[in-house]
Amino acid sequence: xxxxxxxxxYVPGPSPWPxxxxxxxxxxxxxxxxxxxxxxxxxxxxxxxxxxxLSTFSWWRDLIREGDIGFHTRFVxxxxxxxVALFILSEVMFFFTFFWTFFHNALSPSCELGMRWPxxxxxxxxxxxxxxxxxxxxxxxxLFVTQAHKSMxxxxxxxxxxxxxxxxxxxxxxxxLVQLREYYWNSYTIADSVYGSVFxxxxxxxxMHVVVGTIWLMVSLVRLWRGEFSSQRHFGFEACIWYWHFVxxxxxxxxxxxxxxxxxx
Amino acid sequence: MMKMLKKExxxxxxxxxxxxxxxLWSTNHKDIGTLYLYSGVWGGLFxxxxxLMIRMxxxxxxxxxxxxxxxxxxxxxxxxxxxxxxxxxxxxxEAFGNWLIPLLVGGKDMIYPRMNNLSYWLSPNALYxxxxxxxxxxxxxxxxxxxxxxxxxxxxxxxxxDVLIVSLHLxxxxxxxxxxxxxxxxxxxxxxxxxxxxxxxYVLSISVTAVLLIISIPVLxxxxxxxxxxxxxxxxxxxxxxGGDPVLFQHLFWFFGHPEVYILxxxxxxxxxxxxxxxxxxxxxxxxxxxxxxxxxxxxxGCMVWAHHMFTVGLNxxxxxxxxxxxxxIAVPTGVKVFSWLATMAGSKxxxxxxxxxxxxxxxxxxxxGLTGVLLSSASMDVSLHDTYYxxxxxxxVLSMGAVFGVFCGLNHWLPNFVGVxxxxxxxxxxxxxxxxxxxxxxxxxxxxxxxxxPRRYMDYADIYAHWHWVSSYGSAVxxxxxxxxxxxxxxxxxxxxxxxFSGGLCGEMDWxxxxxxxxxxxxxxxxxxxxxxxxYNTCITYIYKKSRNQ
Numbered sequence: 001x002x003x004x005x006x007x008x009x010y011v012p013g014p015s016p017w018p019x020x021x022x023x024x025x026x027x028x029x030x031x032x033x034x035x036x037x038x039x040x041x042x043x044x045x046x047x048x049x050x051x052x053x054l055s056t057f058s059w060w061r062d063l064i065r066e067g068d069i070g071f072h073t074r075f076v077x078x079x080x081x082x083x084v085a086l087f088i089l090s091e092v093m094f095f096f097t098f099f100w101t102f103f104h105n106a107l108s109p110s111c112e113l114g115m116r117w118p119x120x121x122x123x124x125x126x127x128x129x130x131x132x133x134x135x136x137x138x139x140x141x142x143l144f145v146t147q148a149h150k151s152m153x154x155x156x157x158x159x160x161x162x163x164x165x166x167x168x169x170x171x172x173x174x175x176x177l178v179q180l181r182e183y184y185w186n187s188y189t190i191a192d193s194v195y196g197s198v199f200x201x202x203x204x205x206x207x208m209h210v211v212v213g214t215i216w217l218m219v220s221l222v223r224l225w226r227g228e229f230s231s232q233r234h235f236g237f238e239a240c241i242w243y244w245h246f247v248x249x250x251x252x253x254x255x256x257x258x259x260x261x262x263x264x265x
Numbered sequence: 266m267m268k269m270l271k272k273e274x275x276x277x278x279x280x281x282x283x284x285x286x287x288x289l290w291s292t293n294h295k296d297i298g299t300l301y302l303y304s305g306v307w308g309g310l311f312x313x314x315x316x317l318m319i320r321m322x323x324x325x326x327x328x329x330x331x332x333x334x335x336x337x338x339x340x341x342x343x344x345x346x347x348x349x350x351x352x353x354x355x356x357x358x359e360a361f362g363n364w365l366i367p368l369l370v371g372g373k374d375m376i377y378p379r380m381n382n383l384s385y386w387l388s389p390n391a392l393y394x395x396x397x398x399x400x401x402x403x404x405x406x407x408x409x410x411x412x413x414x415x416x417x418x419x420x421x422x423x424x425x426x427d428v429l430i431v432s433l434h435l436x437x438x439x440x441x442x443x444x445x446x447x448x449x450x451x452x453x454x455x456x457x458x459x460x461x462x463x464x465x466x467y468v469l470s471i472s473v474t475a476v477l478l479i480i481s482i483p484v485l486x487x488x489x490x491x492x493x494x495x496x497x498x499x500x501x502x503x504x505x506x507x508g509g510d511p512v513l514f515q516h517l518f519w520f521f522g523h524p525e526v527y528i529l530x531x532x533x534x535x536x537x538x539x540x541x542x543x544x545x546x547x548x549x550x551x552x553x554x555x556x557x558x559x560x561x562x563x564x565x566x567g568c569m570v571w572a573h574h575m576f577t578v579g580l581n582x583x584x585x586x587x588x589x590x591x592x593x594x595i596a597v598p599t600g601v602k603v604f605s606w607l608a609t610m611a612g613s614k615x616x617x618x619x620x621x622x623x624x625x626x627x628x629x630x631x632x633x634x635g636l637t638g639v640l641l642s643s644a645s646m647d648v649s650l651h652d653t654y655y656x657x658x659x660x661x662x663v664l665s666m667g668a669v670f671g672v673f674c675g676l677n678h679w680l681p682n683f684v685g686v687x688x689x690x691x692x693x694x695x696x697x698x699x700x701x702x703x704x705x706x707x708x709x710x711x712x713x714x715x716x717x718x719x720p721r722r723y724m725d726y727a728d729i730y731a732h733w734h735w736v737s738s739y740g741s742a743v744x745x746x747x748x749x750x751x752x753x754x755x756x757x758x759x760x761x762x763x764x765x766x767f768s769g770g771l772c773g774e775m776d777w778x779x780x781x782x783x784x785x786x787x788x789x790x791x792x793x794x795x796x797x798x799x800x801x802y803n804t805c806i807t808y809i810y811k812k813s814r815n816q
């Protein structure tokens with residue numbers, strides 16, 4: 001790695017992490033197939049998972065170190081903003097697929113569903129009970145994470161950002177637990193017609209994103225505690241806030257469509 | 266004996282570095298581009314071998330060669346996936362893009378070198394999984410479109426379909442990571458004079474491709490995930506028994522699949538712009554702004570025409586009317602591009618280099634493929650031509666003679682830049698002639714077959730089709746032979762070691778001028794921002810080599 005005062009971007013030296021991430025992704029893919037075909041290999045899955053976690057952890061550690069040393073010029077940070085925005089665009093398109101599936105079935109339910117949505121026999125969740133609480137959790141978490149960001153921008157490194165972040169993380173965790181409880185008590189399964197399929201696919205993938213977002217918020221909390229952010233330079237924190245807003249916007253859309261508009265209540 | 270170069274004369278290549286740090290842990294855009302080129306060539310040769318198997322089977326009526334119709338379907342499926350995901354995309358987007366983008370935008374490397382390496386290393390892993398799917402159980406015989414119900418449990422009950430799905434996940438992830446890298450590089454890295462509308466057309470073609478990938482790849486990911494769920498987790502997304510709809514998968518697949526064909530051809534457009542400009546000896550392509558917006562228009566429209574692949578599934582007439590019309594509209598920006606290239610060539614002393622042969626061949630044959638495309642875009646016409654060899658002929662004219670001619674054009678033009686040695690010019694032209702004859706003999710008769718009703722994806726046919734099938738198979742043997750001849754040319758260029766003396770281009774061609782007459786260029790060509798000057802009309806970029814400020 002060489003530093004040149006006239007260059008805007010830096011080129012990191014050789015890094016083993018991308019190679020190992022790719023190899024372990026392959027291992028996890030093969031492990032998944034073996035598991036689906038009833039010949040699970042916990043050794044392969046476990047080793048791949050550990051390799052994946054260690055590699056990504058080390059990769060991000062390297063990135064944070066490079067930022068600490070000062071490689072992240074304002075040009076690099078600007079490119080990171082575009083990168084995260086494009087990543088979130090790809091995630092939006094991923095959910096677009098599942099919302100398309102939802103609309104395809106909900107707007108013109110087939111004869112097998114009695115041409116009704118939700119199909120007869122499905123006892124749909126009440127949009128004003130658990131799911132309303134979940135919506136409230138995510139919307140308020142969005143407010144708290146904004147408060148954390150604002151306090152950070154106002155050079156409050158002691159109390160404000162901590163309170164905001166901790167409350168957001170608690171909201172995310174409670175959301176996850178409440179959703180598990182909702183899954184447990186739901187009267188229908190993923191195999192109960194395409195309604196069950198779409199419902200669990202949408203809420204399940206959203207729930208996975210909540211988990212990832214919560215972990216990212218926790219990482220930001222640790223970095224905040226270690227004093228790695230300042231009022232001007234905290235893009236890691238900001239990216240995690242963007243991601244969190246993406247997660248709660250998807251939930252609000254999901255709640256409005258799946259639970260309220262097409263909820264059949 | 267070769268003169269030993271001093272370390273500083275070797276452009277960064279003299280540093281003692283273990284091979285795995287250079288090739289496995291690489292953060293260098295040139296090395297990663299080279300890796301992509303190797304994998305892509307491997308995939309291309311494998312895919313071409315499969316196509317030769319298909320044509321050998323179809324040369325005569327009856328199951329004479331492959332014996333098993335299932336295996337024939339597996340060969341067809343793997344041929345398509347191999348050519349799309351492991352030959353054309355790695356070479357045209359990733360290999361050329363990696364080599365050229367940093368040179369053309371005046372950057373030191375790609376903007377995220379480690380992500381670049383992740384993008385590369387996911388692709389051989391995906392390739393491994395594709396080969397696993399090819400050789401596990403009985404293989405996937407569902408076509409590259411993997412439509413349900415053929416791709417779900419009762420018809421593909423073995424693990425090969427699941428392996429294919431995760432292979433596509435990894436290949437998609439690889440493209441997605443690469444696309445984010447390219448999009449961000451092209452947006453942020455260029456020197457000020459080369460941003461926005463002033464970008465090089467090649468750079469812009471990669472940008473549009475990257476955005477199309479970011480928009481469409483996740484939709485494929487979602488669709489095949491739902492197939493995985495239908496196969497393994499008791500869902501009924503595409504199963505009418507539970508109220509699902511197989512047509513939904515076709516929508517999702519083609520929402521990805523149609524942008525995908527532009528993903529394959531747009532980088533070839535970029536190559537054409539560079540090569541035609543170079544061979545015309547002009548400073549810019551004719552109608553630069555028109556070209557820029559034609560490319561963006563093709564990308565945008567390309568996302569809104571997907572259902573023209575599904576005219577026979579029972580869409581209503583209004584829907585088919587819309588998709589016919591929208592598809593025909595794409596002919597307009599494409600025409601803008603073709604005529605702008607012709608206008609670029611007009612009035613110049615066109616240097617008939619081997620790359621110029623390929624680019625003129627591209628212009629002619631891509632236009633032929635485009636015209637049959639206009640014919641097929643009409644829903645009423647498509648109903649009778651759907652799933653016939655007419656469609657096969659159409660998309661091979663635009664891909665096998667569009668995208669693949671783009672690959673050869675780029676290799677002829679830039680391999681001297683990448684490797685530092687030149688092809689034998691006369692023999693390269695002979696290679697073009699052989700290939701041109703081969704592919705046209707293969708695919709032109711397929712129009713006749715299609716018009717007389719020969720359906721796609723069958724290993725056997727009525728005797729009446731035998732004659733044109735024989736001609737087609739003969740052409741396929743010729744093109745395969747010319748491919749082997751190209752391998753010989755590559756070997757000949759490498760052993761003869763004819764160095765590059767002069768690029769023959771103007772000084773504004775930063776891919777050539779930027780390396781300061783050193784081919785291949787040093788590891789990171791621009792150690793700092795290059796000095797770039799544009800003329801008052803922004804039609805021309807001149808790269809000026811000055812001594813670095815800190816030297």
